[in-house]
Amino acid sequence: MARERAPSAQTIRVLSALAAEPSRWRYGYELTAEVRLKSGSLYPLLVRLADRGLLETSWEQGPAGRPPRHLYRLTASGRRYAAAIDDAGVVRMSPAAPVGLRNA
Amino acid sequence: MPLVILLLLLGGALGVLLRRQRVAPGPAGAPGDRPLRMLRWATGLVPADRADWGLAMLGELDRIEGRAERRRFVLGCLGAVALLPQRRWAVGPMVGLAVVALGGLAVFEASFVRFGLGTAPFNWVMLGLLVALLAGLVLAVSVWLRQPGVAGPGLVGGLFDLAVWTALSGFTFGRLLGPTTMPRFLAMLLVPSVVGVYSTMRSRSSVVGRRAARLAGVVGGLGTFLLSTVAVLVLHGGPRDPGASVSSGVSEALAVVGMASLLVLPLAAAIIGWAASAATARLRPA
Structure with missing residues (x-):
């Protein structure tokens, strides 16, 4: 049976931010500012969450001549995962994210 | 030279x-x-x-x-x-190359601690430069391995390059550290050219051809680095001038091996492969 690894503090911060308003689509740059992560850390993390089916992505078409923007929000599995992490108290163990998911 | x-x-x-x-x-x-x-x-x-x-x-x-x-x-x-x-299939080669790079570095550093490099009083600068080169090459490999059409020819070309070099050295450490002979020199020219031409023709993209040639050069360079550093240790620096001490022989050989494997070989492969793929793309446009 595969053992699931505990999420990193950075993952918890991103999940926390996304779980705060789970129905709202978020921009990558907006997330970097909100969770205070550099783009170099955020994007690999988003890729892993999407690969695991915890994150859904969409495109927002911009004005003519400008590139589209990628949008992110948690899937139903992602919301359950975030809730499970909160229940397990992992968030409280993380110094980088002292606020629980429910309180975020 | x-x-x-x-x-x-x-x-x-x-x-x-x-x-x-x-x-x-x-x-x-x-x-x-x-x-x-x-x-x-x-x-x-x-x-x-x-x-x-x-x-x-x-x-x-x-x-x-x-x-x-x-x-x-x-x-x-x-x-x-x-x-x-990483894609799942690229993890194996990446781990293998990282192990080769770290193995070479471990042998190199053990020798450095004991004998120093032949670049005093800039030994630490030289060591820092070589470590930075090694880190840069491993990082580049991790990127190229994920490119479609690049990993296969690049890895095969690099291993072939290494096999040719060791075969032309008679599978002996002594000749591996000896002066570059004409057959070895020609192999250095031919292998990146073949990789660049083949990858460009197969993918119909000179970008893919250039990257495959660079990957081949780096794979060959990393392999040569590991073999050569081991050879330096085993042979106590290899052939040296009469009267020269073991310490000076080892330290000078380490400096030469490091620069040749991590800088000259990858750079030569990159430039030659670049020229070969650009020429192929020009002669046989997509």
Whole structure:
């Protein structure tokens, strides 16, 4: 049976931010500012969450001549995962994210 | 050695000339600022199955204002491109090459601690330069291995390059550390050329051909680095001038081996492969 690894503090911060308003689509740059992560850390993390089916992505078409923007929000599995992490108290163990998911 | 440098310069000049003739000017009105150029280049390295993430970064950069903030975002994205999760099949070769690089570094550092390098009083500077080169090569490999059409020819070419070098050395440490013979010199020219031509013809892209040739050069360089450092230790520096001490022989051989394996070989493969793929793309356009 595969053992699931505990999420990193950075993952918890991103999940926390996304779980705060789970129905709202978020921009990558907006997330970097909100969770205070550099783009170099955020994007690999988003890729892993999407690969695991915890994150859904969409495109927002911009004005003519400008590139589209990628949008992110948690899937139903992602919301359950975030809730499970909160229940397990992992968030409280993380110094980088002292606020629980429910309180975020 | 002057002949090698001259050939490398000629190969590089030929590649530049051929490439310039093929590159069309950018679209009129494109911002073309440095962060955007850097990010476009970096996202070109993103593997096909992750291409949407490269586009996502470009889309975000388009909305970021302020030079410093754009630069910070792009620098982070450069790291992200290197750290994007690997395809499953690329993990094995990546781990293998990392082990080879770390093995070579371990042997090299053990020798360095005992004998120093033949570059006193700049030994630590030299060691730092070699470690930085090694780290850069491993990082480059991690990016190229994820490129479609690059990994196969690059890995096979690099291993073939290494096999040819060791075979031409008679599978002996002594000749591996000896002066570069004409057959070994020709192999250094031919292998990256073959990889560049083959990859360009197969993928119909000179970009793929150039990257495959670079990967072959780095794989060959890393393998040579490991073998040569072991040879230096086993042979106590190999052939040396009469009267020279073991310590000076080892330290001088280490400096030569490090620069030859981690700088000259990969650079030569990159320039030769670049010229070969550019020439192939020109002669047989897609």
